[in-house]
Amino acid sequence: MAGKATPLPEAPSPGAGAPGPSLRALPSRNGSIRVTGLEHTYAAAGRVTKALEDIRLDIAPGRFVVIVGPSGCGKSSLLMMLAGLVAPTAGRIVCGGRALTAPDPDLVGVVFQEASLYPWLTAQENVEFPLSLRRVPRAERTQRARDKLALVGLAGFEDRYPHELSGGMKQRVSIARGLVQNPPVLLLDEPFAALDEQTRISMGDELLRIWEQTGKTVVFVTHSLTEAAYLADQIVVMSARPGRIVDRVEVDLPRPRTYAMMGTPRFAELRQRIWEQIRSQADG
Numbered sequence: 636m637a638g639k640a641t642p643l644p645e646a647p648s649p650g651a652g653a654p655g656p657s658l659r660a661l662p663s664r665n666g667s668i669r670v671t672g673l674e675h676t677y678a679a680a681g682r683v684t685k686a687l688e689d690i691r692l693d694i695a696p697g698r699f700v701v702i703v704g705p706s707g708c709g710k711s712s713l714l715m716m717l718a719g720l721v722a723p724t725a726g727r728i729v730c731g732g733r734a735l736t737a738p739d740p741d742l743v744g745v746v747f748q749e750a751s752l753y754p755w756l757t758a759q760e761n762v763e764f765p766l767s768l769r770r771v772p773r774a775e776r777t778q779r780a781r782d783k784l785a786l787v788g789l790a791g792f793e794d795r796y797p798h799e800l801s802g803g804m805k806q807r808v809s810i811a812r813g814l815v816q817n818p819p820v821l822l823l824d825e826p827f828a829a830l831d832e833q834t835r836i837s838m839g840d841e842l843l844r845i846w847e848q849t850g851k852t853v854v855f856v857t858h859s860l861t862e863a864a865y866l867a868d869q870i871v872v873m874s875a876r877p878g879r880i881v882d883r884v885e886v887d888l889p890r891p892r893t894y895a896m897m898g899t900p901r902f903a904e905l906r907q908r909i910w911e912q913i914r915s916q917a918d919g
């Protein structure tokens with residue numbers, strides 16, 4: 636693992652109302668995220684692309700935040716920076732009260748659009764893999780991976796290889812792998828985009844269940860406005876490139892969310908507000 640986050644004095648608690656914490660199993664570590672003045676410019680092969688500009692985010696522990704925006708506005712770039720995988724050109728990311736300067740899987744887990752599992756490893760071995768890299772003893776590795784596979788609804792599928800699993804099951808394995816080091820923050824980059832609609836909705840429900848059960852802070856990127864309104868506490872809307880934050884929409888739909896809510900006027904209003912923002916950016 637390339638370095639750890641640098642301890643800093645505890646960040647002030649972000650004010651933006653966290654969801655009712657009383658029944659939530661909050662992780663012991665703090666999953667707050669604070670981003671200030673973040674910018675990013677790619678410079679490759681003589682081409683300079685300003686991807687992100689003046690990004691400010693303040694996410695309280697345990698919140699479910701969804702990022703939407705026009706194609707190419709820098710959503711994935713922002714997520715890569717929150718994962719410590721890409722260093723921003725300017726600005727600062729503080730996660731759990733520490734400056735994030737490199738990947739730290741104890742703090743931040745990541746799930747990508749493609750499940751990106753190793754085809755020659757079983758589901759169990761795929762989930763164990765990050766623990767093997769860190770030389771966690773075998774018995775503990777086995778137990779932790781089993782627990783996470785059970786959490787994502789895959790008890791009994793531990794010995795299956797990726798080609799023996801459906802698309803939704805592969806993404807469940809990928810989520811289990813993202814959770815296996817029990818980070819307080821989970822980042823997901825369009826994790827259900829490749830799935831059919833029915834599976835996508837049920838995976839959204841699964842993710843909400845896992846989130847409720849674990850109390851993680853979730854940051855989720857999607858192109859689907861329906862998915863955004865269904866899942867989020869807050870939707871962050873980005874402008875066309877260079878991506879800036881142009882709206883933050885609090886989703887006041889009650890929880891648990893239900894399929895029937897998608898047909899309500901409030902749901903339609905939320906979708907409409909986000910769509911107007913994105914369309915005006917794209918028309919830009």
Ligand SMILES: Nc1ncnc2c1ncn2[C@@H]1O[C@H](COP(=O)(O)OP(=O)(O)OP(=O)(O)O)[C@@H](O)[C@H]1O
Nearest residue numbers: 677679684686705706707708709710711712713876
């Ligand atoms: N490694 C890179 N090198 C150079 N330019 C890059 C690199 N990665 C992304 N970009 C550029 O930065 C901008 C933002 O890309 P990014 O993938 O973050 O956007 P996005 O909002 O996630 O896109 P999409 O919605 O289409 O997935 C784009 O113009 C892209 O071409």
